[in-house]
Amino acid sequence: MVEIGRTQRLKVLRKEAEALILDGGDLGELSLSLTALPEAYHTASKVEVFVYPDSADSLAVTTDKPLAEAGQFALLKVVSTNAYGAFLDWGMDRDLLVSFRDQHDEMLEGRSYIVYLYFDGEAHRVTATSKIERHLDEIPPPFCEGEQVNLLIANRTDLGMNAIINNTHWGVLYADEIFDRLSYGQKTTGYIKKIREDEKIDLYLHKPGYGAVDSLSQKVLNYLKEQDGMMEITDKSPPEVIYNQFGVSKKKFKMALGSLYKKRLVRLEKEAVYLVK
Numbered sequence: 590m591v592e593i594g595r596t597q598r599l600k601v602l603r604k605e606a607e608a609l610i611l612d613g614g615d616l617g618e619l620s621l622s623l624t625a626l627p628e629a630y631h632t633a634s635k636v637e638v639f640v641y642p643d644s645a646d647s648l649a650v651t652t653d654k655p656l657a658e659a660g661q662f663a664l665l666k667v668v669s670t671n672a673y674g675a676f677l678d679w680g681m682d683r684d685l686l687v688s689f690r691d692q693h694d695e696m697l698e699g700r701s702y703i704v705y706l707y708f709d710g711e712a713h714r715v716t717a718t719s720k721i722e723r724h725l726d727e728i729p730p731p732f733c734e735g736e737q738v739n740l741l742i743a744n745r746t747d748l749g750m751n752a753i754i755n756n757t758h759w760g761v762l763y764a765d766e767i768f769d770r771l772s773y774g775q776k777t778t779g780y781i782k783k784i785r786e787d788e789k790i791d792l793y794l795h796k797p798g799y800g801a802v803d804s805l806s807q808k809v810l811n812y813l814k815e816q817d818g819m820m821e822i823t824d825k826s827p828p829e830v831i832y833n834q835f836g837v838s839k840k841k842f843k844m845a846l847g848s849l850y851k852k853r854l855v856r857l858e859k860e861a862v863y864l865v866k
Contacts, residue, residue: 591616593648594659594708594715596639609636611650616640619650626652641681642713656680659708659715662724662741662753664774666701677704677717691718703743703753703774726757730790732781740792742775752779752792760790766838769794795841805837805845810854810864818864823857 591597591614599611602618609630613619621638623631630636636652643649656679657663665677668684675696676684687696687704696702696719704717705724718724732738732754740760741753749764750771762771762779771777782791812834813820822830824846828839835842846862849855856863 590614591640592659592708593640593642594706596637596654596658598635598637599640599650600635601633604631609633611636611638613640613648616648619648621650621652641715642708646713653681657706659706661756662703662705662721664701664703664741665717667696667698670696670698677702679706679717685715685717687717687719691716691720693719693721701774703741721753725753725759729788730754730758730784732758732784732790734781734783735796736781737796738779738781738792740777740779742771742773742777744773754779754781754790754792758790760792762792762794767794769836795837805835805841806848808835809842809845809849809862813855813862813864818866819861821861823860823862825859 591599593616599613599619602610602612604610607623609621609623611619611621619638619640621630621636630652638650638652639655639658640648640650656665663679665679665685667675668678669676674686674688675692675698676686679685685706702719703721704719705721706715706717707724708714709716738754738760739756741756742762743751743753746761748761749767750762752760752762754760760779760781769777777794780793780796782793784790822834824839824843826839831837831839831842837845846855846857850857854865856865
């Protein structure tokens, strides 16, 4: 099924003088202009295109990629406002409208907001809303503990930071487990820490357990070699000293040292760590 406001691969039905005619399924035939298209498209059997409303009663396709698509959350900037609402830059020729009824708070020109994009069938346009809560699932999370997921960092809370998981659910990153610099609207990867009994989701930014320390272990070894086989950063060092050098929590650093020690690659002393040669 071809979805409006989404990028998808469509079958080429035929080539005409100035366009490729694509199979839009229930939406009918769609015309992709050959103007400025690479030669490879001219003989392709399928092409990847973004399908969007061109006017009140027609659809268009393009190989251009928007900054976000229907069904996704994204941080977008307001480029203008008028009596109809706010208009966002989403990487397309026509800016994206957020009507006043779709604004959680008044949206101001020059500011960026996390919004949810959707196809408004009644108005026949792709639009957006800053009332994002209603578009996050309340159904049981389909995730497993330890699973890698995509995150969109949202607001700060007393606990830490909220993040949108895979465009579907809220999750929480706890303040005492955040050792990276995170900003509102930032996209990153994370891991499912725990799904609680109330179906709320706790998150990690980094892979949990000893599986996360392999690259860190190598980083520690490299640093030891640079320091002629000895460093004064130990598992007793302050967390901020460890983070400033290695960019990880004290807990992960201790796990990496433990892994290296078990492999007899380092010798641990009270005041220093030594490379075993």
